[in-house]
Amino acid sequence: MVRLGPDRFIKRLSSLYEERKDDGTVWVTMKRVGEGKKQPKDSGCLIRATDGRKKISCLITSSYKSVDFEQQLNSLMGTHLFGIVSNQQVRKQPSSHKKKKTT
Amino acid sequence: MVYLEEWPVFMSSVQDMFFNKPNKTRYSVKYRGKDGKVRLKVTDDQECLQFMLHPSQDLEKLKTINAWFLSNMAGLTVDRNAV
Numbered sequence: 001m002v003r004l005g006p007d008r009f010i011k012r013l014s015s016l017y018e019e020r021k022d023d024g025t026v027w028v029t030m031k032r033v034g035e036g037k038k039q040p041k042d043s044g045c046l047i048r049a050t051d052g053r054k055k056i057s058c059l060i061t062s063s064y065k066s067v068d069f070e071q072q073l074n075s076l077m078g079t080h081l082f083g084i085v086s087n088q089q090v091r092k093q094p095s096s097h098k099k100k101k102t103t
Numbered sequence: 104m105v106y107l108e109e110w111p112v113f114m115s116s117v118q119d120m121f122f123n124k125p126n127k128t129r130y131s132v133k134y135r136g137k138d139g140k141v142r143l144k145v146t147d148d149q150e151c152l153q154f155m156l157h158p159s160q161d162l163e164k165l166k167t168i169n170a171w172f173l174s175n176m177a178g179l180t181v182d183r184n185a186v
Contacts, residue, residue, distance in 0.1 A: 017134070020134075020136045021136045022136055022137075023136055023137055024135075024136050024137075025133060025134065025135045025136065026133075026134045026136070027131055027132070027133050027134075028131065028132045028134075029129055029130065029131040029132075030129065030130045030131070030172050030173070030176055031128075031129040031130075031176070032125055032126055032128070032175070032176040034125070034126050044176070044177045045172070045173055045176035045177040060173065060176075060177045061177060062177055062178055069173070070169060070170055070173050073169060073173075074162075074165070074166045074169060074170075077132070077162075077165060077169075078162050078165075078166075080134070081132075081134050081139075081141050081156075081158075081162075081165070082141075082158060082161075082162050083158075
């Protein structure tokens with residue numbers, strides 16, 4: 001299990017979805033890490049993702065601004081799970097106004 | 104394992120489960136690339152609640168539950184109304 005920072009986790013999760021878009025499954029699991037017999041160094045939300053082979057994880061603590069992470073996660077899931085592009089860029093076609101000379 | 108049909112019932116049951124056992128409850132999103140199905144599952148190792156999302160229709164539901172879990176799991180206290 002690879003523990004990543006929030007930004008790297010989002011990137012790796014995106015690549016996981018890309019690799020499995022035609023075949024395979026991706027699981028994303030959230031669990032609260034708090035008090036217990038084994039006291040973790042940080043408490044917060046542990047997010048894990050796997051495609052059955054690769055495993056990645058990320059810990060979102062209360063001190064971290066989870067709003068940005070939430071927006072990135074929602075955008076990512078919207079794109080890969082529902083095929084919704086959040087920011088559609090309209091490509092400007094190059095103007096090719098070549099007037100044909102007719103005789 | 105039960106698939107709930109109505110979203111408000113699912114969310115209410117999920118919140119009850121997390122409120123009762125915040126350290127045992129886990130939430131997972133399963134995406135199957137073959138057919139594009141998205142399944143939400145919340146369990147506390149005793150009871151399991153599942154909800155199937157419909158493609159291209161239920162992004163708002165996914166956003167709602169993601170926001171609720173992130174704010175409650177990452178936060179210091181459990182708030183039923185946190186969004």
